[in-house]
Amino acid sequence: MQTYLPRKTSEGSRQQTGGRDQLSEPPVVVFTQNGKGKARNVGDLVFKNLTLFFAAVVFSLVFLMAYEMYKGSNLSIAKFGWKFLWTSVWDPVRGDFGALPYVYGTIVSSLVALAIALPLSVGVAIFLAELSPDWLEKPVSFLVELLAAIPSIVYGIWGMFVLVPIVRSSIGPFLTKYLGFIPLFTGAPYGFSMLAAGIILAIMILPIITSISRDVMAAIPNAQREAALALGATKWETTKIVLSNAKSGIAGATLLGLGRALGETMAVTLVIGNISRISIHLLDPGYSMASVIANEFTEATSDLYLSSLIEVGLLLFGVTIILNAIARVIVWSVTKRFAS
Amino acid sequence: MTKGSNAGVDRWRKFKNAFMIGLSVLSALVVIAPLFVIFGYTLSRGIGSVNLDFFIHMPKPVGETGGGMANAIVGSLMMVGIGGLIGLPIGIIAGVYLAEFGKNPFGAAVRFMSDVLSGIPSIVVGIVAYVIVVIPMKHFSGFAGSVALAILMIPTVTRTTEEMILLVPHSLREASLALGVPSWKTTIRVILPVATKGITTGVLLAIARAAGETAPLLFTALGNRFWSTSLNQPMASLTVFIYDYSKAPFTDWNNQAWAAAFVLICIVFLVNILFRLVTRSRYGIGNT
Amino acid sequence: MKRTLSIIVGLAFAMLLHDSTIAQTQLNGAGATFPYPIYSKWFDVYSKEHGVNFNYQSIGSGGGIKQVTEGTVDFGASDAFLNEDQMKEISDKQHSHILHFPTVMGAVVLTYNLPGVGSDMHMTPEVLADIYLGKITKWNDEKIASLNPSMKLPDEAILVAHRSDGSGTTNIFTNYLSKVSPEWKEKIGQGTSVNWPVGLGGKGNEGVTGVVKQSEGGFGYVEIAYAIQNHMPYCLLKNSAGKFVGPTLDALSAAAAGAAAHMPKDLRVMITNSPGAKAYPICGFTWLLIYQSPKDKKKGKEIADFLHWAFTKGQDYCNELYYGRLPKQVQQLDLKQISMIHLK
Numbered sequence: 001m002q003t004y005l006p007r008k009t010s011e012g013s014r015q016q017t018g019g020r021d022q023l024s025e026p027p028v029v030v031f032t033q034n035g036k037g038k039a040r041n042v043g044d045l046v047f048k049n050l051t052l053f054f055a056a057v058v059f060s061l062v063f064l065m066a067y068e069m070y071k072g073s074n075l076s077i078a079k080f081g082w083k084f085l086w087t088s089v090w091d092p093v094r095g096d097f098g099a100l101p102y103v104y105g106t107i108v109s110s111l112v113a114l115a116i117a118l119p120l121s122v123g124v125a126i127f128l129a130e131l132s133p134d135w136l137e138k139p140v141s142f143l144v145e146l147l148a149a150i151p152s153i154v155y156g157i158w159g160m161f162v163l164v165p166i167v168r169s170s171i172g173p174f175l176t177k178y179l180g181f182i183p184l185f186t187g188a189p190y191g192f193s194m195l196a197a198g199i200i201l202a203i204m205i206l207p208i209i210t211s212i213s214r215d216v217m218a219a220i221p222n223a224q225r226e227a228a229l230a231l232g233a234t235k236w237e238t239t240k241i242v243l244s245n246a247k248s249g250i251a252g253a254t255l256l257g258l259g260r261a262l263g264e265t266m267a268v269t270l271v272i273g274n275i276s277r278i279s280i281h282l283l284d285p286g287y288s289m290a291s292v293i294a295n296e297f298t299e300a301t302s303d304l305y306l307s308s309l310i311e312v313g314l315l316l317f318g319v320t321i322i323l324n325a326i327a328r329v330i331v332w333s334v335t336k337r338f339a340s
Numbered sequence: 341m342t343k344g345s346n347a348g349v350d351r352w353r354k355f356k357n358a359f360m361i362g363l364s365v366l367s368a369l370v371v372i373a374p375l376f377v378i379f380g381y382t383l384s385r386g387i388g389s390v391n392l393d394f395f396i397h398m399p400k401p402v403g404e405t406g407g408g409m410a411n412a413i414v415g416s417l418m419m420v421g422i423g424g425l426i427g428l429p430i431g432i433i434a435g436v437y438l439a440e441f442g443k444n445p446f447g448a449a450v451r452f453m454s455d456v457l458s459g460i461p462s463i464v465v466g467i468v469a470y471v472i473v474v475i476p477m478k479h480f481s482g483f484a485g486s487v488a489l490a491i492l493m494i495p496t497v498t499r500t501t502e503e504m505i506l507l508v509p510h511s512l513r514e515a516s517l518a519l520g521v522p523s524w525k526t527t528i529r530v531i532l533p534v535a536t537k538g539i540t541t542g543v544l545l546a547i548a549r550a551a552g553e554t555a556p557l558l559f560t561a562l563g564n565r566f567w568s569t570s571l572n573q574p575m576a577s578l579t580v581f582i583y584d585y586s587k588a589p590f591t592d593w594n595n596q597a598w599a600a601a602f603v604l605i606c607i608v609f610l611v612n613i614l615f616r617l618v619t620r621s622r623y624g625i626g627n628t
Numbered sequence: 629m630k631r632t633l634s635i636i637v638g639l640a641f642a643m644l645l646h647d648s649t650i651a652q653t654q655l656n657g658a659g660a661t662f663p664y665p666i667y668s669k670w671f672d673v674y675s676k677e678h679g680v681n682f683n684y685q686s687i688g689s690g691g692g693i694k695q696v697t698e699g700t701v702d703f704g705a706s707d708a709f710l711n712e713d714q715m716k717e718i719s720d721k722q723h724s725h726i727l728h729f730p731t732v733m734g735a736v737v738l739t740y741n742l743p744g745v746g747s748d749m750h751m752t753p754e755v756l757a758d759i760y761l762g763k764i765t766k767w768n769d770e771k772i773a774s775l776n777p778s779m780k781l782p783d784e785a786i787l788v789a790h791r792s793d794g795s796g797t798t799n800i801f802t803n804y805l806s807k808v809s810p811e812w813k814e815k816i817g818q819g820t821s822v823n824w825p826v827g828l829g830g831k832g833n834e835g836v837t838g839v840v841k842q843s844e845g846g847f848g849y850v851e852i853a854y855a856i857q858n859h860m861p862y863c864l865l866k867n868s869a870g871k872f873v874g875p876t877l878d879a880l881s882a883a884a885a886g887a888a889a890h891m892p893k894d895l896r897v898m899i900t901n902s903p904g905a906k907a908y909p910i911c912g913f914t915w916l917l918i919y920q921s922p923k924d925k926k927k928g929k930e931i932a933d934f935l936h937w938a939f940t941k942g943q944d945y946c947n948e949l950y951y952g953r954l955p956k957q958v959q960q961l962d963l964k965q966i967s968m969i970h971l972k
Contacts, residue, residue: 047524051437055450058434062453068468093817123367147375149608151552154601158378203374215538219507234357249503259458274792274829290461298688299794299820313464320459401669563685587832589853
């Protein structure tokens with residue numbers, strides 16, 4: 001049972017700030033028992049059940065989607081079984097389907113996107129929350145949020161006509177020349193590549209991670225910063241403390257960004273090259289799960305074909321779950337290290 | 341901390357400080373650059389076709405001038421609006437649940453599921469919406485489109501609402517409770533207003549996402565070349581138009597697609613500004 | 629502020645409840661992307677002249693077939709005709725036979741990006757199949773050079789492009805390749821989407837055009853309108869009579885006329901590699917899919933009236949949009965088939 005008064009621990013000041021140390025530390029509130037609100041009057045009861053209802057709606061929505069996708073992939077699951085996951089042939093004419101290249105493509109392009117976007121996003125969030133003066137913060141924040149307003153198809157078309165040529169003529173040769181000894185950074189000279197897809201996705205998920213991280217960091221009360229500065233810390237060291245308080249919020253933002261990257265269709269399919277091949281080289285073209293569904297769904301004629309495409313959707317669902325779970329475990333272990 | 345001359349350690353710390361600050365300023369520039377580049381590209385290709393006709397006329401076939409996208413503009417606004425009316429409350433209230441009562445296995449499951457939901461490709465959401473709305477209704481409709489968009493908006497809003505509520509300082513909650521305000525009223529009247537700025541970020545991100553989606557609308561609202569504000573009929577949208585017109589081999593239509601893209605971006609910009617103005621408050625967190 | 633918000637919400641609900649029924653009748657159809665420009669022209673003109681609104685959306689031929697099967701549209705359109713199984717499914721679900729009406733013709737051309745080489749490259753079916761099978765990989769390969777002695781072909785790799793999405797264009801193209809290359813037929817086959825041995829996938833005709841236009845040495849198949857509108861050169865193909873023919877509108881009609889002689893009664897036929905000295909070898913019809921026993925008889929009548937207009941006055945709009953008009957024989961067959969629609 002949580003006490004009413006803030007607990008005095010060795011990090012007494014932290015407790016009072018409202019920042020969360022761990023992913024699921026509850027607010028210290030009367031009537032709460034480890035996050036389980038105890039209703040003491042009618043109003044509380046109604047409130048709790050009402051909100052519970054809506055949370056249940058969200059929960060059932062996901063189950064509904066999973067169920068529909070499972071139902072739709074019955075045919076191909078029956079025909080291919082687990083083989084679907086590790087074969088690479090995709091032949092609509094002969095009715096032979098295997099989804100491995102698509103799984104590979106989705107995971108790799110999303111990870112590339114995260115690798116590019118996460119440091120940039122956190123950097124900008126730091127800039128906005130800690131460093132910039134008020135008159136600069138508002139417009140820059142606004143501009144970052146505007147990146148989210150660009151429709152994905154515009155990203156795709158811009159990617160095809162501007163980014164792909166840049167990858168083909170500048171970025172690609174540059175990487176091959178200086179980092180070519182690492183197989184990751186070589187590949188075909190088409191421009192249409194996993195790297196292009198990763199870059200476009202990174203631009204698309206930047207606003208999500210940045211805006212939420214900025215809000216999370218801004219919410220950390222100034223008492224934290226003042227305490228650190230009073231002890232003689234530099235701006236950067238103060239920021240590091242704010243960051244560690246904001247860790248779980250930033251993790252949440254990253255997960256949302258990852259989700260977006262995994263599911264993005266239009267922008268990826270226009271720059272990734274759409275070749276069902278697995279290759280270690282980032283400059284080689286590839287294919288993603290969302291792209292193959294978008295490309296072939298409307299024209300899929302046979303039932304087995306359709307079912308295979310829906311199974312790819314189900315697989316994407318599965319990949320999302322696994323990646324999310326891994327991310328959570330990482331965050332949990334990292335934040336545990338920082339709590340005393 | 342290493343022992344030794346303080347001056348040496350301080351110089352290193354000062355350098356690290358300057359370096360990191362420099363990096364973060366650089367990242368801000370790198371992040372803003374694509375916005376100008378992409379928006380500039382859209383502007384340059386689309387501005388030529390944006391004129392009064394665009395806003396008040398219906399689409400015309402290839403080669404005829406004076407075509408417009410009035411029905412698509414209204415359609416997009418309606419479907420995003422109705423989708424928001426359905427999806428945003430669900431997401432926000434679910435987020436409230438997670439923040440207030442969510443530390444139990446069910447809450448953890450909902451949180452996890454919401455993240456997974458954000459990863460489902462929009463085309464799959466469209467297909468599911470087709471199965472649960474269009475097939476029973478036996479025809480395409482603007483309503484089905486709104487449902488698809490609502491589903492897309494939910495995960496973003498749920499997550500951000502939960503995060504922002506949990507960031508509100510305990511002291512506010514304790515003060516309110518100490519004054520005898522019931523818990524539920526505290527949440528609604530004290531906590532939520534303070535978290536508004538953050539929740540609005542989530543709402544705006546969700547709206548921006550929904551407004552820019554094409555695939556889910558193809559299987560639900562279908563599209564309409566004629567004027568219609570009925571949710572019971574196929575409905576036009578800017579994104580489907582951009583999709584259709586950018587695929588055609590006629591430059592006249594391609595230009596209109598760019599104009600539509602430009603108008604869409606501007607509309608979302610305006611919605612952003614409007615929301616921020618409406619929800620600005622001197623007392624929110626993160627505003628000091 | 630709160631008050632303005634509630635007014636806005638109130639208005640939104642008012643709009644929601646007010647079902648603005650359109651004064652004019654509206655019929656909905658969906659399907660193939662290829663004929664979207666001409667269908668939108670037809671429906672626009674028809675709406676002005678006859679006051680009936682036909683709303684057509686291009687979601688793909690497969691999408692059109694699916695919606696017709698589910699009964700969510702009043703008519704469909706497809707670049708590939710239905711097979712027996714699909715037709716049976718529609719009879720079972722919608723209790724109606726499906727009639728195929730060819731409306732216009734399209735040509736698939738091979739376009740390339742070789743600066744300074746010139747247009748009208750000569751190409752034979754064997755070389756074409758070899759390129760798409762990955763057996764010929766360079767532009768200055770002996771087999772291509774011997775066909776084009778006056779062209780200076782570079783020592784560059786051929787960047788093959790194909791469709792990443794399912795499409796009627798691919799269906800026509802692979803149908804042709806299957807007819808002229810036994811190896812292709814055996815290894816790959818025909819379909820709206822196939823397991824391509826080589827090449828980059830572009831989404832849509834505009835995607836393939838984009839890939840070819842962007843990449844030096846690019847080579848891909850697209851609908852003719854895309855090559856023309858983007859000022860890209862295309863090949864002259866050797867047809868079944870041994871002549872090198874370009875995709876002119878006359879060549880299209882010649883191909884259709886050649887096939888019309890053996891047209892099946894239900895008008896479902898592929899006309900690739902058509903006989904005739906003037907025929908262009910890679911072209912095909914696109915069809916409207918119409919319910920023989922429509923549920924709404926009034927709508928059925930509107931459709932029948934429109935079809936009559938489409939096969940007569942409508943054909944005049946084809947050429948300016950780069951579609952081939954139906955040859956007379958096919959026109960007649962279409963008009964006759966309209967009477968098969970049950971309007972009572």
